[in-house]
Amino acid sequence: MPRFPAVPVSTETMWTIQLLALGVLVAAVPSEDKKLSDKANALADRSATLAFNLYHTMAKDKNMENILVSPVVVASSLGLVSLGGKAATASQAKAVLSADKLNDDYVHSGLSELLNEVSNSTARNVTWKIGNRLYGPSSISFADDFVKNSKKHYNYEHSKINFRDKRSALKSINEWASQTTNGKLPEVTKDVEKTDGALIVNAMFFKPHWDERFHHTMVDNRGFMVTRSFTVGVPMMHRTGLYNYFDDETEKLQIVEMPLAHKLSSMIFIMPNHVEPLERVEKLLTREQLKMWISKLKKRSVAISLPKVSLEVSHDLQKHLADLGLTEAIDKNKADLSKISGKKDLYLSNVFHAAALEWDTEGNPFDADIYGREEMRNPRLFYADHPFIFLIKDNKTNSILFIGRLDQLQSASQQTLDGK
DSSP states (O other): OOOOOOOOOOHHHHHHHHHHHHHHHHHTSOGGGSOOOHHHHHHHHHHHHHHHHHHHHHHTOTTOOSEEEOHHHHHHHHHHHHHHOOHHHHHHHHHHTTOTTSOHHHHHHHHHHHHHHHTOHHHHTOEEEEEEEEEEETTOOOOHHHHHHHHHHHOEEEEEEOGGGHHHHHHHHHHHHHHHTTTSOOOSOSOOSOOSSEEEEEEEEEEOOBSSOOOTTSEEEEEEEEETTEEEEEEEEEEEEEEEEEEETTTTEEEEEEEBGGGSEEEEEEEESSSOOTHHHHHHOOHHHHHHHHHTOEEEEEEEEEEOEEEEEEEEOHHHHHHTTOOSTTOTTTOOOHHHHSSSOOOEEEEEEEEEEEEOSOBOOOOGGGGGSGGGSSOEEEEOOSOEEEEEEETTTOOEEEEEEEOOOOOTTOOEEEOO
16 A cells, blocks of 8 residues: 655644534534524424414315325415515404414514424435425515515415416426426416416425335235225335334324434324224314323334325415405405515405325335334234325424325325315
C-alpha cells in the first residue's frame, strides 16, 4: 500500500474541521428532536378534535360509503377561509376549528407550522403529496395580501376559472389534481352544480411505509365481506409480528396499531369482531374513547391480514362543514370573503377534499430471528375481511393525519374504490 507524507495541520484548521463536523451532526438531528411551538401544539390539538367532529357528521350521511379525510388539511382550509373572511364569516371558520378564542396570527402561524411538520415526507419516510388550490370566478381579482399570506401559511395556489365551458373547466380541475398526485388521483369531481362562487380543492396522495414490511409472497386472494350476503375477492396481505393490540371484549371489537417507518406515525385499525354495519362502532368513536383504547394497547404477537388497497375518495365537505357551523361563508347573501378579492362579491360554493390512499407490502426489513422467541407463540388473529375504521396518527404532534372507514371494496380486478 503506498504511503503519503503527513501534512501538518494548524490549530485553526483543526477548529474549523471540528466546527464543520459539529454542523453536520446538528443538521442530521432527526425531525422528532425538534420542538414544536405552543402555537403548533395548540392547533394540533384542535385539529384532532375536528377529526372526530367531522367524521361523525359525515358518517350520518346515508349515501356515504368509504370515508377518507385529512383533518390537518381541512383545518388549513378553515384557516384559509378565516384569512379571507371578515366578521362572522371569519369567526365561524375559527369556531369550527375550536380556535375562536385564539388571535388570527396565532392560528395562521400555528397551522402553518403544524402542516409543514406532519407533511415532511422525508422525516416520516412516507409518500404524501398535497395540493391546495382556490379557484375563483373569472370576474374576480385576488388581493395581493391574500395571495401572499395564503401561500405563506397554507401553500395555496390560486386560479381563475370560467364555467361557461363547464367540460373544459372540470377537465382543468381534474388534470391539476392528477398532476399534483402523479396520476394517483385522476378525478376530483364529475360535476360542479354551483358555478358562481369560489372552490377550495384539496388533492392528496398518501402511501404509508410499514416499519416492518409484509413479505411479497404472503399475498393471496381472499373474500372481503362487504355485508353478510355480499363478498368480493381482494388481494390480502399476511404477516405475524409484535404489535400494540387490544381486544375489547365488552364492545366486541379489536384495535391494532401498526407503526410506520421511522415510527413518527402509525396506523390504527378498529374493527368489529364480526360483519356488521359500522354505525355501532362509530357511535363509540370519540377522542376520549380512542385515548382509552390506546391506553389499553399491549405489545404482543399478532397475525395480521389486511386487504391490499388503492383507495380514491372525493368528498364535497361544504354541507358537512355547514353542519359544524360554517354557514355564512357558503351563503351567497351573507358571505364576507372580501379579504380575498377586496370586494364583498364572493362566497364558498364547494369544498372538494379528494385523496388517494394506497397501502401494500412495502416497508422496512424485519428481524427474522424474532420468530424463534417465546413471545411469538400463540398470536392473536386480526383478520380484516370486513368493514373497519382506520386512523393515521402522528406520534409527535398527536394530530390525526387521516381518519376514514373502509366500507366498500371492489373485486381484485377493480382496485379503484370510489366514495360518494
